[in-house]
Amino acid sequence: MSKLKIAVQKSGRLNEDSMALLKDIGISIDNGKDQLKASAANFPLEVFYLRNGDIPQYLRDGVVDIAIIGENVLIEKGQELVIAERLGFSKCRVSIAVPKASKAKCLKDLQGQRIATSYPNTVNQFLEQNGITAQLHIINGSVEIAPNIGLADGICDIVSSGSTLFKNGLKEVEVLLKSEAVLAVSPSISKDNQKLLEKLQFRIQSVLRGQNSKYVLLNAPNDKLEEIISVLPGMKSPTVLPLAEKGWSSVHSVIDKNEFWEVIDELKEKGAQGILVCPIEKMVL
Structure with missing residues (x-):
């Protein structure tokens, strides 16, 4: 097999x-x-x-x-x-950084400078596209130490939180690309x-x-139902079920987590009550 x-x-x-x-x-x-x-x-x-x-x-x-x-x-x-x-x-970015005391503030300030990196192809292509000439030192690992020992004027490496740059007295001056x-x-x-x-x-x-969605359940007065449903696109359309209390319905839908608070605020403004938000483990279409 x-x-x-x-x-x-x-x-x-x-x-x-x-x-x-x-x-x-x-x-x-x-x-x-x-x-x-x-x-x-x-x-x-x-x-x-x-x-x-x-x-x-x-x-x-x-x-x-x-x-x-x-x-x-x-x-x-x-x-x-x-x-x-x-x-x-595993999101990060590939950035050029220089010592905090450096006068370099942007990409053009790196003209003729020495850059230490583990990403020579990426850096060369980026510099060529932007008309910058620099001398590259290829280092595998611990790139951020290069300026401190006089090997380079700056570095190009992956950055996640930026804490490693901070600890080594470096500042970002240019982001080449974002990665995941x-x-x-x-x-x-x-x-x-x-x-x-x-x-x-x-x-x-x-x-x-x-992971990118939230399941939302809410109670809606029937006279505001159409307005509330208009805020909830869902996968196809929201599920609407009558409540035991006359004049009210339960509405179930899925919203994008990146739009979550904006949608919730709008639902409240339009009269939704008892809003319950649940994580979704998997969503099969």
Whole structure:
């Protein structure tokens, strides 16, 4: 029987988020300590635990069929690889930073400067597009120390909260790109494994829709029902049920979590009462 081979980062936050997603979509993986490969107990899936920077080559070579990987790594090492799904977690940005005492305040101030980075392809392309010439020092790991030891005038690295920059006396002057975890696909994936991938994507999409939505229940006076329903688009249309109290109805719907407070405020203004909001584990369309 064919098995879908997926690569995930060996350790770190992206590993934790990736394994949490697989658990959320109902895949049970028995992974012993320091194990580099593991099989799912309830889905034809093998998980390979790899160094993040090596994953694009494994996809290219067809060693793995798919991978959960940071988009920033794909941009640096595998721009030709196809993204099947944007996953919405492990968000970060690739930024240029300089010492706080530096006079550089924007990109043009980096003309002729020395930049230390683990992302030379990304930085070179960005600088060329903006007509800036700089000298790159390629460093793998601990890039932020380069200005402090006189190796570079600035750095280009991934930034999440910005706390690492702060601790090393650095400030951001330019954001090159924003990144999140994505599901990337090997160009040589087989037809059988493509079908397995489609099943996996269906589960992932159901989980992501649930994470991005809220289930809302409320009580509405019947004379305001039409106005209240107009605020609730839902998946198709809200569910409306009569209450025991005459002249009132119960309305059930789904709203986007990013529009949550604006919608709730509008519902209250239009007369909705007893508003109950619940998380959604999965939403299957």
